[in-house]
Amino acid sequence: xxxxxxxxxxxxxxxxxxxxxxxxxxxxxxxxxxxxxxxxxxxxxxxxxxxxxxxxxxxxxxxxxxxxxxxxxxxxxxxxxxxxxxxxxxxxxxxxxxxxxxxxxxxxxxxxxxxxxxxxxxxxxxxxxxxxxxxxxxxxxxxxxxxxxxxxxxxxxxxxxxxxxxxxxxxxxxxxxxxxxxxxxxxxxxxxxxxxxxxxxxxxxxxxxxxxxxxxxxxxxxxxxxxxxxxxxxxxxxxxxxxxxxxxxxxxxxxxxxxxxxxxxxxxxxxxxxxxxxxxxxxxxxxxxxxxxxxxxxxxxxxxxxxxxxxxxxxxxxxxxxxxxxxxxxxxxxxxxxxxxxxxxxxxxxxxxxxxxxxxxx
Ligand SMILES: [Zn+2]
Ligand SMILES: [Zn+2]
Numbered sequence: 001x002x003x004x005x006x007x008x009x010x011x012x013x014x015x016x017x018x019x020x021x022x023x024x025x026x027x028x029x030x031x032x033x034x035x036x037x038x039x040x041x042x043x044x045x046x047x048x049x050x051x052x053x054x055x056x057x058x059x060x061x062x063x064x065x066x067x068x069x070x071x072x073x074x075x076x077x078x079x080x081x082x083x084x085x086x087x088x089x090x091x092x093x094x095x096x097x098x099x100x101x102x103x104x105x106x107x108x109x110x111x112x113x114x115x116x117x118x119x120x121x122x123x124x125x126x127x128x129x130x131x132x133x134x135x136x137x138x139x140x141x142x143x144x145x146x147x148x149x150x151x152x153x154x155x156x157x158x159x160x161x162x163x164x165x166x167x168x169x170x171x172x173x174x175x176x177x178x179x180x181x182x183x184x185x186x187x188x189x190x191x192x193x194x195x196x197x198x199x200x201x202x203x204x205x206x207x208x209x210x211x212x213x214x215x216x217x218x219x220x221x222x223x224x225x226x227x228x229x230x231x232x233x234x235x236x237x238x239x240x241x242x243x244x245x246x247x248x249x250x251x252x253x254x255x256x257x258x259x260x261x262x263x264x265x266x267x268x269x270x271x272x273x274x275x276x277x278x279x280x281x282x283x284x285x286x287x288x289x290x291x292x293x294x295x296x297x298x299x300x301x302x303x304x305x306x307x308x309x310x311x312x313x314x315x316x317x318x319x320x321x322x323x324x325x326x327x328x329x330x331x332x333x334x335x336x337x338x339x340x341x342x343x344x345x346x347x348x349x350x351x352x353x354x355x356x357x358x359x360x361x362x
Contacts, residue, residue: 006053006066014067018058025054026178031233034094035180036108048090055175089168093177106145106200110137110229112236117210121247125280125305127214132240133207137229140196145232147200152191157182201230210240215255215305215313218244249278256313257304263322264288279303279315286317294321 007014010024028050030036037043057063115134123130139145156162160179164186168175178184192198210222220242228236244252251259262277272290276283281303288298297318304313327335 004049004053005070006056009049009053010057014070021054021057025050025058026184029054029178030184033178033180033183035183036233048086051089051175051177052086055170055173059173085170089170089175092168093166104200104232105147105198106139107231109234110231110236113228113238115238115240116243117212117240118243118245119212119216120245121250121252122280123212124216124218124242124244125214127212127216130210130212131207132210133205134238135203135205136227136238137201138204139230139232140193140200140202142195143193143200145200145230146189147193147196147198148189149191149193150189152189154187154189157186157188160186162186200232208238208240212242213308215307216242216244217255218242218252250280252305253316254313255305256307258313258315259318260315261318261320262286264292264319265322266324268292269294269319269321275319277315277317280305288319292319294319 007016010021010028012021012024016024029047032043032047032050034044034047055062056066113134113136115132117130117132119130140147143150157164157179159181160166164179164182164184165176166179168177179186182188193200196202208224208227222240222242224238224240226235227238230236249260253259258280260277260279262275264275268275268288269292270290272288272292274285274287277286277300279300284300284303286298286300288296295318297316300315300317302312303315306312324331
């Protein structure tokens with residue numbers, strides 16, 4: 001705690017007047033109040049620091065001395081050190097609040113929400129805006145999360161006796177801490193809020209516009225800071241995961257390329273020719289050469305997904321040879337004729353195998 005800048009702790013400029021310092025202290029002390037963050041050690045440490053900073057800056061004499069020390073670099077700053085006197089004050093605060101804790105449904109910080117946006121491969125290819133409906137908890141507009149009716153009866157806070165703060169003696173001075181039971185209000189409302197039935201929050205359906213960029217990947221995440229559930233003092237985030245649905249015919253390879261399996265018949269394989277191939281950009285003609293093999297791959301340049309800069313990805317077409325299963329009488333006769341002429345076809349693999357067999361038998 002030694003050497004901390006107390007002005008920075010309270011978030012005020014060194015020239016701030018007493019009223020401004022007091023306002024900043026009350027706001028921060030309530031925000032980090034141990035009753036709002038049960039069991040949170042970080043919040044507790046911050047709360048202590050805020051109280052000590054305020055004590056150092058609220059007393060004119062101590063503040064003047066602190067101002068003189070700040071001007072001399074590299075000297076230990078004596079004001080507001082965490083000495084034994086403080087231990088006693090804080091132990092009193094934490095003892096006092098123990099019996100008085102108020103149960104609240106409404107959390108301080110709202111939860112984050114994970115949502116999924118389903119899009120097609122075509123949507124992912126072009127990018128664009130999508131509407132995502134989702135549910136979230138928002139603070140009740142009537143009670144703003146206090147869960148009690150602001151128009152109902154209120155009673156004086158028993159802990160602070162209506163002062164809104166609790167005073168503690170530290171040596172010769174007195175320290176005032178905002179009351180954690182009434183959160184500095186001095187009065188406590190006991191009637192349940194009729195709007196949210198004491199829940200503090202209401203579940204609503206909302207929708208957000210999600211901008212998907214071109215060539216978006218499956219599993220990509222987009223963060224909407226503070227669009228999740230609302231809490232008393234802070235709102236959680238909305239995290240959207242893009243899910244690209246599997247396509248009926250196309251497969252994706254990497255971010256930009258598309259794979260397609262395209263059947264061709266024996267005649268097309270033997271003779272070559274033009275085939276019509278579907279792409280994300282519509283149908284295109286693909287010329288395949290005579291003697292095309294099964295599983296041969298052809299590249300359609302620029303027919304994949306577009307890149308933010310530079311050329312678009314490619315579509316890779318794998319042709320699969322379809323052997324006819326039902327052959328009519330006439331076709332059977334024709335194929336027989338072809339069979340008799342098959343000496344005219346080149347069979348490099350078959351020839352190689354025959355050569356090997358011959359040399360083995362020799
Ligand atoms: Zn309410
Ligand atoms: Zn109180």
